[in-house]
Amino acid sequence: MTRTSSRHLPTARFLFKAGMAMAITLLFANVASAADGKGMSGGELIMFMLRSLGWVFGPILLAISVAMMALVVLLALDLRMSAAIPPGFVDEFTDTVNKRKFKEAFDMARNDPSFLGQVLTAGMSRLQYGLEDAREAAMNTLEGIKSDKEQKNNYTAVIATLGPMLGLVGTVYGMIVSFSVLAKSQSGVNPTELADGIAHALVVTLFGVAISVPAIFFNAFYRNRITRVTMDVGHIADDLLTQMYHNSKKAAPPGPTGASPPASTPPSIPQAPTGR
Helix, strand or coil: CHHHHHHHHHHHHHHHHHHHHHHHHHHHHHHHHHHHHHCCCHHHHHHHHHHHHHHHHHHHHHHHHHHHHHHHHHHHHHCCHHHHCCCCHHHHHHHHHHCCCHHHHHHHHHCCCCHHHHHHHHHHCCHHHCHHHHHHHHHHHHHHHHHHHHHHHHHHHHHHHHHHHHHHHHHHHHHHHHHHHHHHCCCCCCHHHHHHHHHHHHHHHHHHHHHHHHHHHHHHHHHHHHHHHHHHHHHHHHHHHHHHHHHHHCCCCCCCCCCCCCCCCCCCCCCCCCCC
């Protein structure tokens, strides 16, 4: 099951990098063509855009961009497969359970900060009351983890909505300023000044949409990623809990005298600390 998920990771990384490279290439190609068409150099066009943003919309859009990048990096670190299901943990846990070292297995899960460790700790603390009760506790913990990641990812959707809205506000504001100057003009219409004012207004829309496009992409990408990671963790945790429960029901290996004791009851594992 973990191998199946791991096979999807190189493909996802390749598509992500290819998409970002294509987007950056198209962006710079459009900027270069626009600069050539207007007779502006690249530096002049960048300075024109920065002046158009001003001291009102510039800092707001910059803050939103920084927040989006921080969310993207944070979710990328949280949703790594190694952070959800540590390499080698499943094999080591299974080997410990097969040796009937249930207390050691519980300590192993409790000391592991991964998603799987948290889910197993919650399930194993209720295993003495039956397998169904353990599964319910594990799934409740998994839902809590999933809800936390979804709440963080929802902020990328908010940013995707705020970008065009701020761009629209900037455009409307710039158009109002341009037409108010035009209305007060007594010497006739100056097309150059009018076009310059409209261009300033549209720059804010450009930056708003430029923030919104990657935010929409990352929101969809991480939404699917959260679903995939939590599904894998849930399936593996259920398998390990079932394996531990049935191992506890099996008879212990015969002792030195050759007598085989009766099947044992499910292991009595201490409750996990409430603060964890």
